[in-house]
Amino acid sequence: MSFFEILGQAFTLPFMWRAAAVLAGLTLAAGLIGVFVNLRGLEFLSDGLTHAVFPGVAAGFMFAGTSGVLYGAIIAAALATVFLTLVSHRKVTSDAAIAIMLTAMFSIGVIIVSRSHNVSASLEQLLFGHLFTVSPTEVVITLIVCAVAFALILATLRGQIFSSFDVRGAQAAGYRPLALALVLNIAIACVVVAASIAVGNLLVLAVIIVPGAIARMWTRGLGGLFVGAVIFAFVAATIGLLASFTISVGADVSVPGGATVAMVFVIGYLISLAVRAIVPDRSVRGEA
Amino acid sequence: MTSQRLLNLDDVSFAYEADAALSHVTMSIDPGQAVAIIGPNGSGKSTMLKGVLGVIPLVAGEMTVFRPKKGRGQSGRIGYLPQDDDIDSEFPITLKQVVMMGRYRRMGWFRFPGADDRQAVADALEVTGLTSRANARFGTLSGGQQQRGLLARALATKPSLLLLDEPFNALDQPNRDALIETLKDLKSNGVGILLTTHDLELAREVCDSILLVNGTQVAFGPLDEVLTLENLQQAFEGVQVEVDEHKVVIPGHSH
Amino acid sequence: MVRNKPYVRDMKTNWIRRAWMSIRCNNKAICVTTAVVAVVGTVAVLSGCSSPAPAPAGLQVVATTTQVTDFTTEIVGTAGTVTGIVSANQSAHSFDPPAKVLQDLSRADALVISGVGIEPWLQDAIDASGFDGTLIDASTGINVVDGDPHIWTSVANAEKMVDTIASGLSKVDPSQASTFEQNAAAYDKKLAALKDWAQKDIDQIPAAQRLLITNHDALAYFVTEFGITFVGSIIPSFDDNAEPSAAEIDALVAKIKESGATAVFSESTISPKLAETIAAEAGVKVYSGEDVLYADTLGPAGSDGATYIQATIHNVRVLVSAWGGTNIPLPAELTP
Numbered sequence: 001m002s003f004f005e006i007l008g009q010a011f012t013l014p015f016m017w018r019a020a021a022v023l024a025g026l027t028l029a030a031g032l033i034g035v036f037v038n039l040r041g042l043e044f045l046s047d048g049l050t051h052a053v054f055p056g057v058a059a060g061f062m063f064a065g066t067s068g069v070l071y072g073a074i075i076a077a078a079l080a081t082v083f084l085t086l087v088s089h090r091k092v093t094s095d096a097a098i099a100i101m102l103t104a105m106f107s108i109g110v111i112i113v114s115r116s117h118n119v120s121a122s123l124e125q126l127l128f129g130h131l132f133t134v135s136p137t138e139v140v141i142t143l144i145v146c147a148v149a150f151a152l153i154l155a156t157l158r159g160q161i162f163s164s165f166d167v168r169g170a171q172a173a174g175y176r177p178l179a180l181a182l183v184l185n186i187a188i189a190c191v192v193v194a195a196s197i198a199v200g201n202l203l204v205l206a207v208i209i210v211p212g213a214i215a216r217m218w219t220r221g222l223g224g225l226f227v228g229a230v231i232f233a234f235v236a237a238t239i240g241l242l243a244s245f246t247i248s249v250g251a252d253v254s255v256p257g258g259a260t261v262a263m264v265f266v267i268g269y270l271i272s273l274a275v276r277a278i279v280p281d282r283s284v285r286g287e288a
Numbered sequence: 289m290t291s292q293r294l295l296n297l298d299d300v301s302f303a304y305e306a307d308a309a310l311s312h313v314t315m316s317i318d319p320g321q322a323v324a325i326i327g328p329n330g331s332g333k334s335t336m337l338k339g340v341l342g343v344i345p346l347v348a349g350e351m352t353v354f355r356p357k358k359g360r361g362q363s364g365r366i367g368y369l370p371q372d373d374d375i376d377s378e379f380p381i382t383l384k385q386v387v388m389m390g391r392y393r394r395m396g397w398f399r400f401p402g403a404d405d406r407q408a409v410a411d412a413l414e415v416t417g418l419t420s421r422a423n424a425r426f427g428t429l430s431g432g433q434q435q436r437g438l439l440a441r442a443l444a445t446k447p448s449l450l451l452l453d454e455p456f457n458a459l460d461q462p463n464r465d466a467l468i469e470t471l472k473d474l475k476s477n478g479v480g481i482l483l484t485t486h487d488l489e490l491a492r493e494v495c496d497s498i499l500l501v502n503g504t505q506v507a508f509g510p511l512d513e514v515l516t517l518e519n520l521q522q523a524f525e526g527v528q529v530e531v532d533e534h535k536v537v538i539p540g541h542s543h
Numbered sequence: 544m545v546r547n548k549p550y551v552r553d554m555k556t557n558w559i560r561r562a563w564m565s566i567r568c569n570n571k572a573i574c575v576t577t578a579v580v581a582v583v584g585t586v587a588v589l590s591g592c593s594s595p596a597p598a599p600a601g602l603q604v605v606a607t608t609t610q611v612t613d614f615t616t617e618i619v620g621t622a623g624t625v626t627g628i629v630s631a632n633q634s635a636h637s638f639d640p641p642a643k644v645l646q647d648l649s650r651a652d653a654l655v656i657s658g659v660g661i662e663p664w665l666q667d668a669i670d671a672s673g674f675d676g677t678l679i680d681a682s683t684g685i686n687v688v689d690g691d692p693h694i695w696t697s698v699a700n701a702e703k704m705v706d707t708i709a710s711g712l713s714k715v716d717p718s719q720a721s722t723f724e725q726n727a728a729a730y731d732k733k734l735a736a737l738k739d740w741a742q743k744d745i746d747q748i749p750a751a752q753r754l755l756i757t758n759h760d761a762l763a764y765f766v767t768e769f770g771i772t773f774v775g776s777i778i779p780s781f782d783d784n785a786e787p788s789a790a791e792i793d794a795l796v797a798k799i800k801e802s803g804a805t806a807v808f809s810e811s812t813i814s815p816k817l818a819e820t821i822a823a824e825a826g827v828k829v830y831s832g833e834d835v836l837y838a839d840t841l842g843p844a845g846s847d848g849a850t851y852i853q854a855t856i857h858n859v860r861v862l863v864s865a866w867g868g869t870n871i872p873l874p875a876e877l878t879p
Contacts, residue, residue: 015645015671039379091766114788125639125664132645133667158392164377165389169438172341172368172451173393217567220425221382234583248642256639264673275577281567 010245019131019257020141022198023237025146030195031211032153032229033187039164040210042188043082043205048098049185049192050204053081055109055251057126057201069126070141073196077189078104085182110238129200129258131241142194149190160224161186181182199227199258206262214272231266292354293318293482294342294449300349302332302339310335311348315499317449321408322471322481324491327501328524333372333484336501337451340482341368346470354448367442369485371453375434375524377427384422387412390444412440417463432459440465443474452483454488468493486522488515599624602716603676605647606655607662610695611681613851614705615655617730618712622719625652628668629840639724640668644737648672655708658682659692672832673717679711688763693838697764698738700730703850736876737852738768741859745769748866754804755862756795758813761838765858774802792821806830806865810838811848834861852877 010016037046053073060072083101088094113123132191153160162170163180171177188208195204215228240261247255310332317323325333338344340353353366363454367390369423382417390412391405413419413534416436421429435458442450450471456464471481485491491498491511498514502505506523507514549859560816570678602623606612619625626647629638629667640648648654649672656662656717658680669678681704685694705749709735713720745753753764753771759778766773775795787795795855807822809815815831822829830836833847836858842848846856856877860870 010642010700013649014673016642018671023525047350128639130639130667132642133640133664133671135667135670144473155397158395158397161830162389162392165386166370166375168370168374169368169389169441171343172338172366172370173389174342216380219380219565220423220567221380221385221565223385225380239582245642247644252643254643255642256641271581279577 001171006035006246007037007096007242009249010242016136016241016245018134018136019198019241020238022131022134022142023241023261023273024234025143026191026194026198026207027047027211027237028230028231029146029187030191031152031183031233033191033224034208034210034233035161035186036153036164036212036216036224037186037208037231038216042184043209044095045088045098045185046188046192047205048084048102049080049189050196050201051102053126053192053196053201054078054123055105055112056122058109058112061123067160070193070197070215072139073126073193074145076105077193078186081185084275085178085185086275088181089221126196127201127254129196129198129203131198131244131257131261134197138197145190145194145235149187149194152187152190156180156183166170178236199262203258203262206265207237210265210269211236214269217272217276226275236264236268237261293352294321294354295320295482296352297381298350300339300351302344303337303347303348304344307395309503310339310501311504313349313498313499313501313505313508315497315505317350317482319478319479320475321497322475322483322499322537323499324493324495325499325501326486326491326523327506331502331523333501334453336499337368337453337482340449340451341366365445365448366446367450369435369439369442369449369450369452369455371457375426378486379427382423383418383426383429383440384409386426386437387440387444390441391448393445408444408446409440410511412444415443415473416440416468432460432463435459436463443470449480449481452481454483454484456487464490492496572773583866599841601648602653602712602719603651603713604650604653604655605644607665608657608695610701610851611655611657611704611708614681614701614708614730615712618705618723619710619724620722620726622722623716625868630843638662638664638799640664640671642850644668645672647675652676653679654680655681655711657692657695657704658850659687659690659694661692677711677715679715680710681707683707691760691763693761694763694764696838696849697735697768698741698855699768700764702734705734714839733852735874736874740871740874741855742769744859744863744868744871745771745811747868747871748863753862753867754802754806754866756799756806756807757836757838758810758818759838761810764848771862772802774798774804777807778813783830788819792824796821798826799827806860808834808836809843810867812839813837830861830865834865836861 004252019069022093035045053076056072056074056076057069058072059076060068060070062068064071064127084094084098087101156251159180160183162173163175163177167177170180191208192201195201195207199207211229211233213269214232215225219225219228240263241257243264244255244257244260247253247260296316297313300313301308301309302313304360313336314385315323325336327333335344339346340351367403387399388405391401391408395401395405405460410419413422416439416453418433418440421433426434426437435455439452439455442452455467459467468490475481482492483491483495496511497509498511499508500514500519500523502525507519547740558831586627603621604615604623604625605628606615606625607628609627609629612625612629616625628640628644629649643669648668651674653676654669654674656665656678659682679850681693682694684707685700685703687694695704709723712723716723748771750770750789753769754774755766755771756774757776760776763773775798777792777795804825804827806828807818809818809826815829818831819829836847837854841851841854856873863870
């Protein structure tokens, strides 16, 4: 079959394996963490973190060239995380604070970019992702970052669940909601940086939000939420990667790897919505 | 069963930001004792419970909770039923899983639920009469069922001290009776109970002592000693109360 | 119907059952089947829209920019396969190579680059693809001024680039060296004719009126070669992505008015809006649309600038008529 011939070609190429490794790490972390983004309604905060990475990239490039880009992103993400966690834990509307920080950081980034003319190539790489041209170093860094995010959430999983469901009950049981929120936001920031490499800064939200949203449509309780999200993310990313390769090589249509992956996520969500609307759901009440 | 005192407060004050402050509380609970906290709106009843949990800081006096060294959490040996639920009814969690949350502190972060955890959950569901709805999504339960579910969560903790904030509120008569029976059972097993309520009749059924508060402690002691006209007038400050066979009707008191 | 089942059971060995129980769907068979069908369907669709590319035989050459692709195609002719990476009207300065490009690179025997840092994405692409052929840098031996990478815009430079590419390819595939050299010599003759014609055409305009304002600083070598005066560019940089500040725009408008220039020329790869704004400010004409200049890349097949020679002819003609001259006819070698 022609498709399998192309597939065979795909996995003789080292850049495909690197792309697959990055996506594997990313989907594992994003699937798990995306569930909490969904449960706690942190979509806008994730968007804020995504935009906050941009000036870090620009500044990193200015100080240390292309190799400084990733570290600049990480530092900017860390600073933004701490700021946002502290602010959103107050009883002030956190949306306003997020919006202000998001636009401020982005403006700073634009100013830096217009002062140094050569940053645009690196910037485009981070905005749109460079799935096929990730270097071995970037693969290692991405996997480490994803592993950190995954471990952070796994280690605090019960507290995160409790705190997401019932903050005051969690506090009463002895958990510390502020610390848990900080850990979660750090994990989100890690995923944002890792996803910026793979699918690009502009499409990070698709990878973070969609798997959790889909899993939630199909499970009654917690069981299956996390596993379902990770499985969907992994399968969708794999399909996206292979589709991008196959369409590019087979039909000579230039499709960027990252955008294809994000596209598959969104299509998966639309299919899920459609099926959910058609298939009736009476099982939520726990009856036969 | 240990005879160690469960809770001891000596001229304690709690205060935090927007919560109602509470000062000069001196009281204690021994195993098998039940205390009801009574007072008007905003008198600090909920604050008392949160203060015992450590959620609201102690700003004066000395408090001893039965684990003399209060570490990071009480290892689930205090069960807590909160008053109002900010609980998202769309949250994908089953009743059984909510009750299992009561076991989280015991399980730590890496242990899977063991046989004793599942047994505790099963017992708690049975006691609150919710076994048949165990696998339903929590948000689909009625208000009363949800409250019983949260009570089951507190019970699954296998507490030595149980803190209940307005536990009778959303319950209809049969469930109230069931709750009273449960609390009496727990008492006979040595569990200490501290609850807030404005229903004096129910308090009288379950509790031995009353803590009367109004921003500060008015009185603490056995029921008959505390519920004097003088004390009640001091606590409810000008609000018309009728003392008729210890039935106190407090006008305009609603939660 | 409410089931009364014993609540506590040994679930540890029963996780499959638990996963099945946790799925929220009235008819689980339908839900799971749909999910499987969706995945399998996607895979099947992909198999439909592709045909295999067999591992190719013969000399495989990959070239980066449209200009060096053109040169390389002229040199190689039918003696091998030449694939260009950057396509027409796409900027070479920033580029995200798709999988096909990387696959081509992985199989290429030689890679021809324009050099001088105009392809900043190139090293990543080479690393990712595992390219292990010969790198031919067409800019070898060319005098680079101020780090400007647009070396091909000078026809004399173009000739040198062609020679460099030909000798590079001859080392890669010595069996066809004579073919490459013959093709290169023939093409060089055309380039020489081009240079002559262009100089004659431009010389009819008095030097003081040969004033050039473009989008970005891409034609410096062209300007030097043919004695043109460069007034300024809208984006004061070699990189086409920068944005001019208000002060920079004002300075340029002042320069234009001072120089007495009558035209601003837009480029094929850049949006003409900025050029139009400045032209309106300075009260001069804008050349865009069909009259656009080919600077960064050649045009697509069938357009006026599809090859290097055609693009240069087009540029010269547009400039000369904009400056008020009449274009002289082309010599025999250049007439298609």
